[in-house]
Amino acid sequence: MDYKRYVAQHLNVTGVSEEEIAEAIAIPPDTSMGDFALPCFRFAKVLRKSPVMIAEELKAAYPTDEVISEVSAVNGYLNFKVNKKGLADDVLTRISREGKDYGKSSIGNGKTICIDYSSVNIAKPFHIGHLSTTVLGGALYRIFNYLGYRTVGINHLGDYGTQFGKLISAYTRWGDKQLVEEGGIRALNELYVRFHREAEENPALDDEARAYFKKIEEGDKDCNELFEWFKELTLKDVQKIYDLLDIHFDSYAGESFYSDKMQPIVDELRDRGLLVESQGAQIVDLEAYGMSPCIILKSDGSSLYATRDMAAATYRKKTYDFDKCLYVVAYQQNLHFKQFFKVLELMGKEWAKDLVHVAYGMVSLEEGAMSTRKGNVVFLEDVIKKCIEKAYRIIDEKNPSLENKEEVAKKVGVGAVIFGALYNNKIKDITFSYDKVLNFDGETSVYVQYTCARAASVLARAESVPAEYTVPVPCAQEFELLKALGDFPDVVKSAAEKYEPSYVARYCVDVAQKFNKFYFDCKILQAEKEVRDYRLALTAATLTTLENALGLLGIGVPEKM
């Protein structure tokens, strides 16, 4: 039963579609007035009436029945109370029928979403700053998939630029094949850092690096082989993290992939008279839109980050025919995206409106800031490993006899890192704290995982969940939990609509809290048979829903903790 839709079908607001009404219906924070509420403020303008009056009139006309038992109008809100037994029946039946698919939808069928995320830079550390893009993008990928969209995950590799000339210069001068092979990104980064240190004394190195870069561009065999090797080493290192975080890509077409796809863009800009020369460079003037110019070609004719992004967007439209193309990139790059989106729009690409910059805030560690150049970076791999170790120590202390402690610690530690990055509204800057993300009683994944283990243990002790049971009128604790469970499909949809996986993370904590309240206030296994059976079904439904929700974030659930 989709209650919002059901209510919307029974309401008649002139000039407002059923869809719009259903969308406007929300679960009020204080549910003593109603289980759902329709704020009537938004209709005041169309109807030329006060919200209070609209609510009153809608109330008078509403036909209550066995689904909606009570309607009231309060301060411009129309409140609905649902038939509790009906809701309980409905939610439990649906979850047990749909199981792993509970929350899925087909609203995205036939539509494609490209998601550009994680987008690592070759030979550069994969650091804590890449955490958000990776887990946010990964969650959006799964969420859109869940809603039936075709999703294309793209790792827009940072594999173009003079820094690769520097790296070749450094490797040729000081590199050791075996050390680099074994050291991966760390070894490459050390070479890069050394290059900068030495170039400060010896500026000739910069010329050498430029020459090497030119050789890469001209297709020099040796230089390109080295470069491909750096790429391979980087991706091999990064893959370890992707495996831990359960992250997948459908394409690794990076910046260099567009080297030969930029000329048509430049030509088109010129043909349309959008390109102007400024201090030798070719730019698109965006003053009329309150932005600094978008630089397309430098004075030496070389391309820029924006030029490559324009070629990439065009290629993606042609290749995938996306309905939306998301860029999960930090807000530091706001201007960059605004600029090249605008330029594509000025070029008459009607699909430019479907490009979305999903901006997010900074993640810093309690220890403080970092810089790639100077070499003092916090590798994401180290953060995850440390979290797993800490999780192990906590678990070992709490439950020394637990089997598979390592497996459990991995799920808890990885979950903590992911959840820590996803719990807040994505645009907020966050400070990552190990103690905070591993707090068993906090708003954390481990709290949710622990709740799942608790539910699983109840079910294990019951041995089986009865297929048949009678649903009574639920008590307050049961009803709050049931309503929350029933809300899951809507939560997934809103998370997708707002590009906000935090909705799912918060939802997990909310459901876990409601389950724990139910668990501590109501007897389950000790209850009389009829009540026991139904409460076991409710426990199973909670576990299914939480597993599905955590799964969307890339977090696994240990059976025992």
Ligand code: ARG
């Ligand atoms: N590699 C870039 C960086 O680390 C992010 C790329 C984002 N994607 C894009 N299409 N610009 O800043």
